[in-house]
Amino acid sequence: MPLAVAEPLGHNEEVQKFIAEMVERHGFEAGKLQSLFKQAKLRKDIIKAISRPAEGKPWHQYRPIFVTAKRIAGGVEFYEAFSAVLDRAEKTYGVPAEVIAAIIGVETRYGKQTGSYRVLDSLGTLAFAYPKRSKFFRSELEQYLLLTREERVDPLSVKGSYAGAMGKAQFIASSYRHYAVDFDNDGRRDLWNNTVDAIGSVANYLKVHGWQAGQVVTVKAEVAGDGYKKIVAQGIKPTRDLVDLEANGVSWDAALPRDHLAALIELENRSGFEYWLGLNNFYVITRYNHSELYAMAVYQLSRGIREAVNENSHFSTL
Template sequence: MKPSIALVLAMLACSAPPAAAASFQSCLAAIGSRAVAAGVSPAVFERSTSGLQPDMTIIDLMNKQPEFRTPIWDYMAGLVDAQRIADGRRMLAKWGAVLGNVQRRYGVDPAVVVAVWGVESNFGENQGSYPLVQSLATLSCYGGRRHAYFQGEFINALKIIQRRDVDPAHLMGSWAGAFGNTQFMPSTFLRSAVDGDGDGRRDIVDSVPDALASTANYLAKAGWVPGSRWGYEVRLPSGFRPGLAGRGRKRPLAAWAAMGVRRVDGSPLPADNARAAILLPAGASGPAFVVFRNFDAIYSYNAAESYALAIAHLSDRIRGGGPFATPWPTDDPGLSRAQRRELQALLTRRGYDVGPADGAIGAKTVLAVKDMQRRLGLAVTGHPGLKILTALRGG
């Protein structure tokens, strides 16, 4: 049956830029037809969208460009710091029985599951404050070239509500639609969420066992190899060609050993045929790593090598491992979250408006750092690193 003219016009309104869209409500009407066709009951759609208004601040966030690209050493310093390592060890102990069951069921290292939880929501403390239905509806209608993707996620969020897995009042998340202890998108939830506490629901928001089991299930589906490591730090031979590195350039471990690649302590690599890649996240002068299939599984959670390395390294530290042996190639190391809060507090004392001293580096902090660097005779980079913190401590 052909769609009505009104429905066609409503669907075109969804595809148009905000200035040309007939209205948010007409866009929702078009999505409603798709949602019902996908299995969402009209009653659930009506109940979830009645009186709904767009939150255009979300579009501002989507379009906002970062002031600078975060160097890998800053990224790692903020995610793998003493506080998160200690909290991770506590959570590993507190939820040991649950994690043991999860490992037996899915084969995934408990420390990796805990590391994902720590990075994604700081162990449940920061699950997001945006109402998921409103966020995804706004992005569905005003999300530009990605509006079709967000429409799919919006419909999936309605399916979650319909299945009564998560209390709709608790369905809060990031502005982009990720939610829960381990920040699943709705489509990821529908594919990978499982009931970890046996209550018949898959609630990654209010049930830690559900969130941990769901994360392990996701990693298992992504190809996690039970009993295998993600990788480890290595030492490269003199003259190693950086072009050989890259997550997609795998060779048997024995082949890397034949080239002279060794463990970072100088011991030889195992002479086996496990396929592995060399990773150089900061270039040839920084730490080098050999990574296996499990690194790829972590990478699939958030497609960035820096993210996967942070999760992998945090899991090692939670288990009692030490920091990387090779220093990052910088004379201005990154700051932990506690140090970032200290930096912001010191800038505030100097009269700068950087907002709350929460450790989140935003545009105000960067501008204040630049001005202080200028006043102190430092290179004006805006980099919130150890140099400016040390200078402010002494001032």
């Protein structure tokens, strides 16, 4: 069905089936859901946006979006404003403060840009008018309605990304329900307005997904011959041991424990490619966004923030 720029969602036959499922599975009131979906809109611009994500760009175009002097400076400000909370999150979950800050920096410019799409419109459009991923977004719409009921929030009031990610940490609804934490102990998990909860929730998410405290994220590598190509083709999950990598023409300068597993990450520059070993913690970052470009941007931004914070600390002691 061709979409207008925006059209009512409530008349869609699949929406009616979804409403019946929500009533049967979760005890929602049919009348309230009917009223809710009459106010929701199918939006063509959401389909366009999800069809051209930034992660489709080559590295040399993607990096300047997120790893900039301005965003590093914003990260330093964020770090200094919430240093006690970031330090507590690092002690609690083992995730470095600068990595937590960098994720929030990449996602929302440290909480300043949390999205302008009504989440109900985003999830409704993608659940019922984007067949490629309708099953996933239908599930997220279910999770969103459960979340807003649990948190006592009006589902029409929440705004987020075109894909339905919400709040300072840009959690999708299922992640919010499973991984958000009440890090300031005020009785509510509020990622929409509460930076403390956002910091704790990012750290908890990474910890649950396998972050290993004190371990290296990634190291620069060099390649020779053709053997490395099959390793790149295997993707971002770290499955190759270091001896195997060396046997296939991959080398690096950093000292790494021999029992580490790695992926070989290939990033496209203007004049060729650069290569990195993607270790466990690099892969964990991709559980937040399933892209090696995203993980590398977070890593490099985090290094920029840490170096700037350390430099500021050095000068403050002179």
